[in-house]
Amino acid sequence: QEDLEALIAEFQSLDAKKTQVIESSCPPPSPRLNCSFCAHPERDELILFGGEYFNGQKTYLYNELYIYHIRKNSWAKLDIPNPPPRRCAHQAAVVPTAGGQLWIFGGEFASPNGEQFYHYKDLWVLHLATKTWEQIKAPGGPSGRSGHRMVACKRQLIIFGGFHETARDFIYYNDVYTFNLDSFTWSKLAPAGMGPAPRSGCQMTPTPEGNIIIYGGYSKQRIKKDVDKGTLHTDMFLLKAEGTGKEEDRWSWSRLSPSGVKPSPRSGFAVAAAPNNRCLLFGGVQDEEEEESIDGDFFNDIYFYDIGKNRWFPAQLKGPKSERRKRRRGRQAEAEAAGGEELQLPPPQGPLEIVKEVVAEDGTIMTIKQVIPGAAEDKDRSGSEEEEEEEGGALGQPVEPCPRSSAMVAVKHGVLYVYGGMFEVGDRQVTLSDLHSIDLHRMEQWKVLLEMDPKTQEWLEESESDEEEDDDVEGAEGGEEDEEESSEEESEDEEGEQQHPAVQPGEAQAQYLARTEQYWLGLARSHMGPEAKDKKVLKVAHAMAKTFYEDPI
Numbered sequence: 423q424e425d426l427e428a429l430i431a432e433f434q435s436l437d438a439k440k441t442q443v444i445e446s447s448c449p450p451p452s453p454r455l456n457c458s459f460c461a462h463p464e465r466d467e468l469i470l471f472g473g474e475y476f477n478g479q480k481t482y483l484y485n486e487l488y489i490y491h492i493r494k495n496s497w498a499k500l501d502i503p504n505p506p507p508r509r510c511a512h513q514a515a516v517v518p519t520a521g522g523q524l525w526i527f528g529g530e531f532a533s534p535n536g537e538q539f540y541h542y543k544d545l546w547v548l549h550l551a552t553k554t555w556e557q558i559k560a561p562g563g564p565s566g567r568s569g570h571r572m573v574a575c576k577r578q579l580i581i582f583g584g585f586h587e588t589a590r591d592f593i594y595y596n597d598v599y600t601f602n603l604d605s606f607t608w609s610k611l612a613p614a615g616m617g618p619a620p621r622s623g624c625q626m627t628p629t630p631e632g633n634i635i636i637y638g639g640y641s642k643q644r645i646k647k648d649v650d651k652g653t654l655h656t657d658m659f660l661l662k663a664e665g666t667g668k669e670e671d672r673w674s675w676s677r678l679s680p681s682g683v684k685p686s687p688r689s690g691f692a693v694a695a696a697p698n699n700r701c702l703l704f705g706g707v708q709d710e711e712e713e714e715s716i717d718g719d720f721f722n723d724i725y726f727y728d729i730g731k732n733r734w735f736p737a738q739l740k741g742p743k744s745e746r747r748k749r750r751r752g753r754q755a756e757a758e759a760a761g762g763e764e765l766q767l768p769p770p771q772g773p774l775e776i777v778k779e780v781v782a783e784d785g786t787i788m789t790i791k792q793v794i795p796g797a798a799e800d801k802d803r804s805g806s807e808e809e810e811e812e813e814g815g816a817l818g819q820p821v822e823p824c825p826r827s828s829a830m831v832a833v834k835h836g837v838l839y840v841y842g843g844m845f846e847v848g849d850r851q852v853t854l855s856d857l858h859s860i861d862l863h864r865m866e867q868w869k870v871l872l873e874m875d876p877k878t879q880e881w882l883e884e885s886e887s888d889e890e891e892d893d894d895v896e897g898a899e900g901g902e903e904d905e906e907e908s909s910e911e912e913s914e915d916e917e918g919e920q921q922h923p924a925v926q927p928g929e930a931q932a933q934y935l936a937r938t939e940q941y942w943l944g945l946a947r948s949h950m951g952p953e954a955k956d957k958k959v960l961k962v963a964h965a966m967a968k969t970f971y972e973d974p975i
Contacts, residue, residue: 472529
């Protein structure tokens with residue numbers, strides 16, 4: 423703990439040398455996770471702060487401030503003196519006061535090896551009009567934590583949950599605090615009723631009446647020494663303000679039982695306020711925990727929750743208008759050809775799973791699994807929802823953005839912006855830095871504003887070298903040249919011995935896989951190393967074999 427505090431102090435002394443505000447055009451931010459991403463309350467801008475990046479060996483923390491200019495589709499970096507210390511997994515909320523304010527609470531700082539954590543309990547405000555940071559020192563606030571949730575609601579910030587972790591232990595929270603934006607004072611609430619179990623990473627949404635909705639989240643508990651069991655929460659609660667006085671508000675918890683089609687259990691989802699008194703949930707991951715490993719199914723779906731109707735439903739893309747017109751005309755022609763007989767519509771489809779394989783620059787085969795929810799049968803849905811879901815399944819649904827967890831989302835003028843996130847391939851973590859948008863009123867199609875640059879993907883295996891650990895203090899860019907050289911040497915070696923077993927005429931894929939499995943297992947093992955788990959090696963071997971079968975180069 424003392425070492426981490428010394429490291430944080432060292433970084434702060436470097437930040438203290440900044441004496442003037444500098445705003446400069448820049449390339450998009452490097453890949454990072456667990457940053458905050460908020461819409462400016464007055465301008466057509468999105469604000470990104472902080473975050474972390476892990477390259478397989480080392481963890482990097484940031485306190486950089488980036489501005490995305492929506493109309494120009496361009497990024498700028500904003501250097502402001504005396505910023506908050508580097509952090510990730512904090513929370514941010516914007517309010518329109520005095521030209522706009524960005525409030526930040528908590529988060530964590532991790533040691534470079536990712537084994538020690540320092541949890542912040544500080545509160546900061548960025549005055550957007552004057553471009554100045556200010557730390558607000560008020561007693562009685564929450565303890566240090568990350569993974570909590572914070573929203574601005576009726577001139578106060580409301581904080582719920584989160585966790586605190588040390589090298590030896592961890593604790594999850596379900597407490598609620600408010601910070602009054604007029605008096606600058608903290609209050610710990612003591613709501614009546616049975617509230618949510620302790621958790622982090624949940625959905626927290628304010629209602630127009632000043633109440634709070636909590637959905638989902640994640641927690642873990644120790645079941646025996648060095649063995650933890652994770653829980654994906656799928657319950658939903660309402661925190662209701664019962665009092666009428668400003669200082670003497672009474673609050674109470676009650677459980678919600680929403681109708682409709684709820685999201686499948688998951689963690690790492692992103693949430694945002696949506697038009698028409700709704701909130702939305704995007705992406706996430708459902709981990710399948712086994713004895714020695716965790717496999718995850720990643721999502722890129724959107725679910726809407728209608729606050730007034732207490733109802734969930736999956737979003738369906740309608741596709742461009744021209745495509746919809748073509749489909750309508752096609753259906754009319756079919757109906758006429760059938761002599762006016764009523765067409766038999768196919769039954770509702772279940773979830774559709776699409777598996778896509780991508781080969782990274784270093785030769786790693788990444789299998790991306792995308793789960794698209796089917797149009798579930800729901801007899802009592804409203805007309806407006808039917809309009810939104812009409813024709814949703816008829817158009818081939820775009821695969822962008824790819825399935826991911828821990829994406830950063832913001833909504834401005836009814837448009838959802840999704841930045842970055844991550845997915846895993848075996849033991850490798852892929853941190854994204856792409857940017858997509860979709861108009862939530864029209865729900866026609868995604869727009870790709872910024873594609874992921876494969877060159878930003880660096881992954882160093884733990885066993886590669888201990889020599890590089892002390893190098894590269896400033897950022898996650900070191901070792902790229904060495905990595906490129908080694909991958910070139912490997913590819914040259916492979917070229918000389920790349921006599922893959924040929925596909926025989928008329929041979930089915932299953933037959934080819936069975937006949938050549940041992941060969942591909944050996945090749946996958948040589949790529950992944952002796953430490954890789956057998957199940958992972960088998961997955962990669964099958965992926966390589968399928969790729970070669972379909973395109974035998």
